Amino acid sequence: MISHRRAASPFLYPSVAGSPSPPSPPVSAAAAEIEPPMAALTRLLPRAPLTSRVSVSFLQRCSSSSAPASHSDSQISPPPFTFSPNLTRRDPKDRNVQWVFLGCPGVGKGTYASRLCNLLGVPHIATGDLVRDELSSSGALSDQLKEIVNQGKLVSDEIVLSLLSKRLEAGEAKGESGFILDGFPRTIRQAEILEGMIDIDLVVNLKLREDVLIEKCLGRRLCSQCGKNFNMASINVKGENGNPAISMAPLLPPANCMSKLITRADDTEEVVRERLRIYSEKSQPVEDFYCSRGKLLEFDLPGGIPESWPKLLEALDLDDYEEKRSAAA
Numbered sequence: 385m386i387s388h389r390r391a392a393s394p395f396l397y398p399s400v401a402g403s404p405s406p407p408s409p410p411v412s413a414a415a416a417e418i419e420p421p422m423a424a425l426t427r428l429l430p431r432a433p434l435t436s437r438v439s440v441s442f443l444q445r446c447s448s449s450s451a452p453a454s455h456s457d458s459q460i461s462p463p464p465f466t467f468s469p470n471l472t473r474r475d476p477k478d479r480n481v482q483w484v485f486l487g488c489p490g491v492g493k494g495t496y497a498s499r500l501c502n503l504l505g506v507p508h509i510a511t512g513d514l515v516r517d518e519l520s521s522s523g524a525l526s527d528q529l530k531e532i533v534n535q536g537k538l539v540s541d542e543i544v545l546s547l548l549s550k551r552l553e554a555g556e557a558k559g560e561s562g563f564i565l566d567g568f569p570r571t572i573r574q575a576e577i578l579e580g581m582i583d584i585d586l587v588v589n590l591k592l593r594e595d596v597l598i599e600k601c602l603g604r605r606l607c608s609q610c611g612k613n614f615n616m617a618s619i620n621v622k623g624e625n626g627n628p629a630i631s632m633a634p635l636l637p638p639a640n641c642m643s644k645l646i647t648r649a650d651d652t653e654e655v656v657r658e659r660l661r662i663y664s665e666k667s668q669p670v671e672d673f674y675c676s677r678g679k680l681l682e683f684d685l686p687g688g689i690p691e692s693w694p695k696l697l698e699a700l701d702l703d704d705y706e707e708k709r710s711a712a713a
């Protein structure tokens with residue numbers, strides 16, 4: 385059963401019909417203070433073909449009506465790196481989508497974000513992957529990160545922003561246009577910095593009940609060779625306390641990946657519970673941040689991929705994407 389709600393009035397992100405973006409509250413002084421070192425995040429990507437633009441013709445309103453426009457939890461010290469600051473914002477019609485996927489650990493951000501990226505022709509940029517790539521390299525930063533990640537804690541904003549900036553710059557050099565960010569921003573400070581630098585068109589917040597999230601994290605496996613994610617958990621939870629029943633079939637690997645499966649070191653029950661706790665403390669305010677800016681699309685996953693994927697496309701107004709793309713060409 386689908387529990388997501390549709391907005392009463394249509395809203396376009398980005399607009400193929402020329403509709404304006406909603407007014408955004410100003411970013412906080414805290415974010416503005418650190419603008420120069422983060423300027424690489426404004427490296428917007430080269431012009432995209434018209435056909436690759438999409439619209440979201442309605443936006444589900446988030447329920448929080450008293451969401452703060454900015455927060456003051458940032459104790460900001462300048463990060464230990466600099467980037468060239470000669471960058472500008474690009475008009476949505478001159479580029480591909482710039483979307484963010486939010487959601488608790490285990491919700492499936494990576495799975496849905498990467499499917500959408502394949503559909504829309506944009507890179508899937510997951511800060512968790514950037515952190516794990518850094519972890520697998522040798523060096524002092526790797527040891528420092530390992531300890532943090534294996535305890536389920538968040539890496540510092542400076543390190544994540546540095547990794548993300550490098551990734552965006554490398555993408556720009558390759559001619560990438562647009563992106564879907566997965567796992568970023570995860571703190572209000574990250575959100576403020578991003579908002580001050582780059583126009584994010586839409587933020588999709590995937591939601592699933594906590595007992596299912598834990599089962600999904602514990603069932604998660606990664607192929608050490610091809611890097612794809614799978615899930616061995618067979619989920620069948622009854623509806624209770626107003627929550628609908630949820631069934632999800634396992635997402636099994638092909639035979640050639642089966643012997644190469646590994647479990648992430650941070651997918652133990654203790655660490656998953658800690659990550660969920662940190663998510664609700666640090667990342668839920670990020671939902672409010674985007675809600676207050678009219679950019680948040682809330683989506684309750686109704687089940688596994690076969691049930692959820694078509695509903696997500698419908699919620700994003702992408703269910704007949706190919707037709708719309710030809711019409712816009």
Ligand SMILES: Nc1ncnc2c1ncn2[C@@H]1O[C@H](COP(=O)(O)OP(=O)(O)O)[C@@H](O)[C@H]1O
Pocket residue numbers: 488489490511512513515532533536537538539540541544566567568569570571574650659
């Ligand atoms: N935006 C971020 N800010 C801080 N730490 C991050 C960020 N993204 C990823 N990380 C680090 O990488 C780890 C793995 O992230 P991710 O793969 O997104 O896992 P999940 O969504 O399952 O928690 C996180 O627990 C955290 O330590």
